[in-house]
Amino acid sequence: MYTTVRQKVKAAVRLLRAETCVLCVGLMLGLGACAVAPRNGVSTCNPIARVMRVMDSVVLFESADGGFGSGVVIDSNCVLTAKHVLDHVGVGCTFRTYDGLEYVISRTVRDEDSDLAKVYIDGKFECPSATVCAEPLKVLDKIYVLGSPGDVSMYVTVLPGRIVKVDHDHTELISGYAYRNMDTYDVHTTGGCSGGPVVDEKGRVRGIHVLGCRNLSEGVPIEELDI
Secondary structure, eight states, X not given: OOOOHHHHHHHXXXXXXXXXXXXXXXXXXXXXXXXXXXXXXXXXXXXXXXXXXXXXXXXXXXXXXXXXXXXXXXXXXXEEEEGGGGGTOOTTOEEEETTSOEEEOOEEEEOSSSSEEEEEOSSOOXXXXXXXXXXXXXXXXXXXXXXXXXXXXXXXXXXXXXXXXXXXXXXXXXXXXXXXXXXXXXOOOOXXXXXXXXXXXXXXXXXXXXXXXXXXXXXXXXXXXXX
């Protein structure tokens, strides 16, 4: 949980700036004020508003060596992320949510068969939990990758794309991890986006981003989650 009144005040200022930024994005895209989703529910006026709503649930991990990773709050005390992000952060490390509040990792659980992991805190998050959907994506489905692309000033970016391949397996280990049944999408990402949510137009988390390579990236579908 946040530890000081000053931290909570600073978080409120960050949140106000973030919502102003979202409004500007909506206006630039010609969506008007409906691009800002109400904080007590998901707006139904535009898919972008539903996606932007998930920004409130995105978290930022920063390792001692200056690396970045992402994740998404899926329960009152639980974050879903990429397992390889936890190679650099662990129990006792702090991370922050989009509202600027900092939390301490109290426990981690890693999926044995995929690059997925859960991070737990003591207590509850102040931010909302994202909706998770295990329904498989299909080729040409529109998706959005949310995360922090290696720079704290870029937290959070929203990168649009489409699914170009499903059920893709890698025959070799990548950084010590086996990747099977992957979704591939035409989104250019960088390392800090690892662990960030892959979101559909309804604002549901359909996967976790784990690999980026030039103009194609890959994520682990939610249906692979077994923890």
